[in-house]
Amino acid sequence: MLRFEHINYLTGLFALIALGGLFAFALFMKKRTVKKIGDERLVRELTRKYSPFNFLFKFLLIAVCLTAIIFGAANLQMPGAEDAVSRKGIDVVIAMDVSRSMLADDIKPNRLERARQLVYKLIDKFPDDRIGLVVFAGHAYLQMPLTTDHAAARMYVQQANPSIVAAQGTVISEALRVSNRAFNSKDRKFKSIILITDGEDHDEQAIPMAQQIAGEGVMINTVGIGSPEGSPILDPSTNDFKKDANGNTVISKLNEPELQQLAANTNGIYVRLSEPDDAVTALDTQLDKIEKTATGDNSLREYTSYFQWFIALALLFLIGEFFYPERSFKTA
Known part of the structure; x- marks a missing residue:
């Protein structure tokens, strides 16, 4: 055609x-x-x-x-001509938090860079899976639809930063909704969302949205970036730490309870990111529980x-x- x-x-x-x-x-x-x-x-x-x-x-x-x-x-x-290659894998949408709180450096060099390192390793670990990318802060956007072109995926991850999302915040429910729309709605399995965030802003709609998505056959695995003790956020525009309305330095903390509850409600797991290799191993073990489907790889068509x-x-x-x-x- x-x-x-x-x-x-x-x-x-x-x-x-x-x-x-x-x-x-x-x-x-x-x-x-x-x-x-x-x-x-x-x-x-x-x-x-x-x-x-x-x-x-x-x-x-x-x-x-x-x-x-x-x-x-x-x-x-x-x-x-199309190469006679059939891949057997699942569809994975990575929802990556790019809010300004991800610039906090409680894990070095900062949360965003460590998130990138994790995503790179996930891409390398899942060669047979289709991968999509959603970036979110105050709003969520499908940055890359599901594809086996993992080189393109790495390029999009490299470009992910707070400047590509105008509205700030951490709206997890919208990130989940946009991620779910990337899947084929006719499939009731073979699907997973990996949510990578500090979960700083409490989103009351996140749990109901996660439960609705789980009912459509999607496993949600969450990865926490940061520390419960938190860290100040460097504002690149002023080269100073972010202040609140009273002039106090804002401390961004990892919201683990919400991320743990999200994973528990969708048959997924929660992982706090300390070492990317350990996180990848845990996520890979969990995703192995999802039944895989054989699909033709259209990216190999000439x-x-x-x-x-x-x-x-x-x-x-x-x-x-x-x-x-x-x-x-x-x-x-």
Whole structure:
């Protein structure tokens, strides 16, 4: 089945509307200029060699050229051979807290960097599983849908930081809801969410949401980042510790009870992150309890690209527009 590799580039076709507007404006200005001259006989003499048809044809050449460039950028592809590889694994969505409290350094170098180290090791540990990534703070976003392209997953994890989520906070219920939407709703098993957070803000909707998701066959495993004693949060914008309304230094503490309850309500486990290797081992043992399904790996399918044909077509029409005259071919 044909597909566009970069389908979002097709929005560039709206530029054709602007191009049509420019063409209409050019016609308007030509008519306005003719009216300013006033003398019809003089106008006919001055425009004797002008061809309205050629002017329209040159515009159409530019429009086709622009269309070809947009289709070339979108890269039309046709599926080719597919490697005969079948993977047997589960679907794992990693929900990663990127709120500012994750910059606390009660575990070195800070909570966020240790979370990244853990996710990298999880990706390496689950080569046969499809992995998705959700980042959250005050809101949650699906950063990467489920995929076996683990190289892309590592890239998205590296880019995860507080600046990519505008609203701050730790809304765990929304993180769970967005994570669950990444799964195939028809499957009642083969699914797990790994929630990595300090759980600092108490979210009353988190437990009910977790129970609802567990009823759909999803195991939720939680990983606590930080320490119960807590640590001040360095604000990168001021290079000083975050203060409350009274000017007191804010201490961010790990909220273990909520994370433990979340895991207990969904047949998962809670792990406090101290050593990433130990956490990965515990999570791997738990995920082994989930029945695995054999699926074909579409990421290994080869696609034939046709962008070069569209670029060549655009170049051909651009050259044609440059040499095609606006004046009439008639000499008399």
